[in-house]
Amino acid sequence: MNARLAQCSISMDNAGLRKLSKQMTKTAAMPLVFLSTAAFGLSSAQAAVSVVENVTIYQGLASVTRALPITGSGEQTVVFSCLSPQIDKESLSVQAMDSARVGEISIEELTGEQAAQCQYQGDAKVQTQQNTLANINAELEAARLAKAYLQNLTKATQVNTDSTIANNARDIESQATSINQRILEIQQRQARAQDALNQLMAGSATSTFNNVTQVSVRTASRTPSTLKLHYQVSGAGWEPAYQARLNTNSEQLSITASAIIAQQTGENWTNVPVTLSTVNPNQSTTGQLPYVQRLSLYEENQDAKVRRESPMMDAAPVMMAETAYTKGAAAPMAPLPNFTVSSQNKNGIIEYRLPQLVSIPSDGRRVRTVIGEQSGSSKLWIRSTPSVETAAYWYASAPFLTPDWVDGSLQLYRDDNYVGQSRYSYQMLKEQGIGFGSDSNMMVKELTNEDKQGEKGVLNRTQTLTTTNAYQFTNQHNRGVRLQVLGSEPISRDDSLKVTVTHTPPVTERDWNDNQGIVAWEFDLGSKQSKVIRSTSQISYPANKLLSGN
Incomplete structure (x- = not known):
């Protein structure tokens, strides 16, 4: 058998x-x-993973809101585990939903095996x-x-x-x-x-930290509810980046604003709603009082040094390294996601709310997303400052610029060619236009640059200094262009110093853009045509004095 x-x-x-x-x-x-x-070693309620409901990113830190369900009824301890070791413990606050009650809150740092288990959570x-x-x-x-x-x-x-x-x-x-x-x-x-x-x-x-923060909250509830934890954590930030593209034939200009986000908080944020704020919490929150001089007399001359408290410097920007997004294939007939960012101006504080859920790992890599786009017709011209440089540059106006966009780097493309990088500053670009690189088809030549000095008068002798500058501009383009030439006039700060300036042809604008002493010529220059601009200044002052500039 x-x-x-x-x-x-x-x-x-x-x-x-x-x-x-x-x-x-x-x-x-x-x-x-x-x-x-x-x-x-936790109970089932304690072992639940908290959900990140919102992340608001500032310069140098982020504000995080997490939610954790309260199951069952009665008294229990709810644990928010695997939190960043860089949490600002003074910023912690707990909010209970519905009729749940909150008791004491315990904060502790865990190391070793528990921190290692948290390391890859969310990946x-x-x-x-x-x-x-x-x-x-x-x-x-x-x-x-x-x-x-x-x-x-x-x-x-x-x-x-x-x-x-x-x-x-x-x-x-x-x-x-x-x-x-x-x-x-x-x-x-x-x-x-x-x-x-x-x-x-x-x-x-993943996080490179060897410890994590754990927050335990004692609660009491008769029905299932939700507990929310709010805190601030350092090691996060974002910076704006802009791309301006100019078509010199159609005179169309488009500017795309992007946000580059990175964080090294020790928490991996996976598929979380993100809001970007232009506030810099590291800057001073109060203005300074005026300095009051307190005068006294000494029998001997002494050097007095006045020390004033310097304003707090802004925090250093977060270093980031860029990453690329990949697009997954959409389901048949499924609607495409909307990536249009909504912005809100709260009395000078701009908030950008991203419509899609974003994953931002805690390894410092850069996550880039578009936060705004502007485009429209532009006015083009070529600008030259021959007294500084015998060269000319393309410029474009941008009437659609918005002050809501904060300062940041600006990449420039002219006719689909990358021509360099500048700085996005609303006030400066609004006044001076956006420069799009040098124009090799506008020839700038210096014709005259001479100084003559002499004396006149018998009793009241005066010194005279005469300076003459002349430049020639030749348009090598196959079309006419608008040319703007910037020059300057000496400014007298003494009643005994007389200045006389003659421009040929006459200038179009004095004190250009409210800059005292800067003059501008503007005219249309046809294809293969040339134009000469000449300026002569005469400075007279007493012979017994020396002339000092600036």
């Missing part, structure tokens, strides 16, 4: 072994769920690979159990002397070979999965 049972068991085919292996795989995988839940790729590796490990354990079962069964049948053992030796060998091959194949998959996990962890968007 035992021999027949052994023969029946030994004659199990490969399909049976695979079925047995699958059953053992399920059994082997069951304890893993318990281990992952019990890793923190979907790492979690997926960890699950894959866990399944392979369970499958390998099941195969090893099947091998041990076969080995034990073989030993049991060797006690009998039934002749059927010899007849089934080949079946035993075949099944053992199949199990060994399966174990080898699973071990190879295990090695590949472990390598893939190691690579993900090596380049994962």
Whole structure:
């Protein structure tokens, strides 16, 4: 009877072994769920992962709101785990929804194993690979159990002397070979999965901190509710970046405003709603009082040094490294997401609310998103300041510029060519226009640059200084252009110093853009045409005095 049972068991085919292996795989995988839940040693309510409801990013820090459900009724302790070690503990506040009550709040820092378990929380790729590796490990354990079962069964049948053992030796060998091959194949998959996990962890968007903050809140509620935790955390920031594109043929100008976001708070923000604020919380919040001089007389002359308290410097910008977005394929007939950013001006504080959920890892990489676009017709001209540089530059007006956009870097493209980088400053660009690089087709030549000095008068002798400058501008374009030339006139700050200036042709504007002493000529210059501008200034002052500039 035992021999027949052994023969029946030994004659199990490969399909049976695979079925047995699958059953053992399920059994082997069951304890893993318990281990992952019990890793923190918390109750089910405490082990729940808090959800980030909103992140507002400033310069140098962020304000975070997290929510955690309160399940059941009665008194319990709710734990917000895996929080940044850089939390400003004084900024913590807890808000209970509905009729829930809040008791004492405990804040502690955890290190070691608990911090390591938090390190990759929220990284979907790492979690997926960890699950894959866990399944392979369970499958390998099941195969090893099947091998041990076969080995034990073989030993049991060797006690009998039934002749059927010899007849089934080949079946035993075949099944053992199949199990060994399966174990080898699973071990190879295990090695590949472990390598893939190691690579993900090596380049994962994770915290490099060795500790985490945990906030425990004592609550009481008769019905399920929600608990919200608000706090500020340092190590986050954003900066604006602009791109201006000019088409000199159609005279169309477009400006795109982007926000470059990065954070190294120790928390990975995955698919969270983000608001960007132009406030810099590190700047001074109060104005200074005027300085009052306190005068006294000394018998001997002494040098008095007045020390004034200098204003607080702005915090250093967050260093960031850029990353690229990839677009996933949309489901058939599904509506496309709306990426239009809404902005709100709150008495000088601009808030940009991103419409899509954003993932910002805590490794300092740069996440870039468009926050605004402006475009329209522009007025073009070519500007030259020949007394400083015998060159000319393209300029464009931007009547649609908005003061809501804060200062930032400005990349410039003219006719689809990158021509350089400038600075976006609303006031400056509104007054002077946007420069789009040098124009090699406008030739600027200096004709005259001479100074003459002399004296006149017998009793009241005066010194005279006469300066003459002349420049020629030649348009090499195949079309006419608008040319603007900037020059200057000496300014007298002494009643005994007389200044006389003659311009040919007459200037179009004096004190250009409210800049005293700067003059401007503006005229249309046809293709292949030239224009000469000449300025002569005469300065007269008493011969017994020296002339000092600036």
